[in-house]
Amino acid sequence: MAATRRSTSRRQQRRRRILIGTITGAVVAAVAVAAVGVVTVLQRSEPPSAPAAGDETPAVTTPTPTPDPTPLTPAQQLLAGTTDPAACAVSFAGEGIDLAPLLESQGSLYASLPIPTRDGEVFAGWYATPDDAAARAIPGRINGADAVACDAQQRTLYGSWMSPADNEAAKTRIPILMYHQFTTKPEGESGWLRGNYAYVGDWDAHLAYISEQQFYLPTWPELSAFIDGALYLPDHSVIVTDDDADPSWLELAVPLVEKHQVMTTSFVITVNGPGPDLTPYVLKRSHTHDMHTAGDNGQGRIVNWSKDQIVTDLDTSASVLGGTKEVVAYPFGHYNETAKEGVAAAGFEMARTIEQGYVSIGTDKLALPCIRINYGMTVDDLKRAIG
Incomplete structure (x- = not known):
């Protein structure tokens, strides 16, 4: 009996040891797990360590702002x-x-x-x-x-x-050359209009001289400003013009204008149309529309017609030529006060006569003089006329 009780007691003691060991192991394991958790939390909360020497740190890229476009001039x-x-x-x-x-x-x-x-x-x-x-x-x-x-x-x-004083002191005089028809005959044409025909060889030499001597070629707006004293023009200037736009001008003279590239003005009788555009170096300006014919008294219509008739004619002429109203050439050179009034009323600023002379500061813009070129005038004659 006593042996039985001792055996039972030993079994109970062994169970208690096993149970205590089990509990102790569980506690130890729990403590270990908790320790690992604490270490993990501590690791997560620590700042990142500095990279070891030699390690490359990735560059931080900052977006480049787009520059404003440069304004256009x-x-x-x-x-x-x-x-x-x-x-x-x-x-x-x-x-x-x-x-x-x-x-x-x-x-x-x-x-x-x-x-x-x-x-x-x-x-x-x-x-x-x-x-x-x-x-x-x-x-x-x-x-x-x-x-x-x-x-x-x-x-x-x-x-x-x-200065205005220096401009006055220059004493500039501008020659406006006036040509008409042209001939290939060195001996010239016959008849009462013989003087109108310039030999084309002389014309070629005239243009060559003007080009080679580097004459300044004023435009009509420049001539107007010069007359007003608002623009300086050198005394070494010349304006080249032709009257009527005769077939000989178109066939013989204009090709030489293109050759020498000397700007000229063709005064066109527009009742015959505007004429061809053969070179940019020829400006087409009005020689009136239908006033280049004799009136009742044998003189040009422009000195026979009323101011209103003159205005109507010049308006028509300007429209044929594209609306340009800088300057008109009086037919036959005839003009009077009514003609000047009509020219001004039509909106033309200047008018060229056939009177001999030079344009200076203060010249009457509605009575511009010219230098007439007649048959037989050589380069030497031109030099004497324009310098």
Whole structure:
């Protein structure tokens, strides 16, 4: 009995040891798990360690802001509005000059160069370079007698000024040459109009002389401003004109104008039409529409008609020629006060007579004189007439 109780007691003690061991193991395991959790939390909360020497740190990329586009210059804005490959934006520079650029066409003559004004000074022209402007050098002076040439569709012209006293002191006189018909006969034509026919060989030599001697060729707006005292023109200037647009002018004379590229004016009797456009170096201006014929008293219609009739005729003539109203040539050179009033009322600023003389500051714009070229006048005769 006692043995049985001892055996039972030993079994109970063994169970208690096993149970305690089990509980102890569980506690130890739980403590271990908790310790691992604490370590993990501590690891997560620690700041990242510095990279070891030699390790590369990834660069932080900052987005580059897009720059604002560079604003277009006024000249570039002009070019942006056209697809014409011949377009040229012409800008203007110089003391006291603040002008917007103009769009011109390369290969054509300058169509609209401005003539700026400035209190107490006289404009002395546009030039290719600042040095030309300072020297007022004729070879570098640019105007409507020159063909437009640009670099990358742009160019700048430079203005020059002078005092009114210096302009007066220059004593410039502008000859307006007047030709009529042309002949291939060195001995000339016969008949009462013989004097009107210039030998085409002399005409060729005249143009060559004007070109080689680098005469300045004023436009009609420039001549008007010169007369007003607002523009300086060099004394080494000349304007070349022809009356009537005779077939001999078109066939014989115009090809030589193109050859020498000397700007001329053809005064056209527009009742016969505007005539062909053979070269940009010929400007077509009015010789009236239908007043180049005799009136009741044997003189031209322009001195027989009323002012209103004259205005109607000149308006018609201008429309045939594209609306240009810069200058008209009096038919036969005939004019009177009514003729001058009619010319002015029609919107023409100037009129050329056949009276001999030179244009100076203050000349009557509605009675411009000229230098008549007759048959047989050589280059030497031309030199004496224009210098």
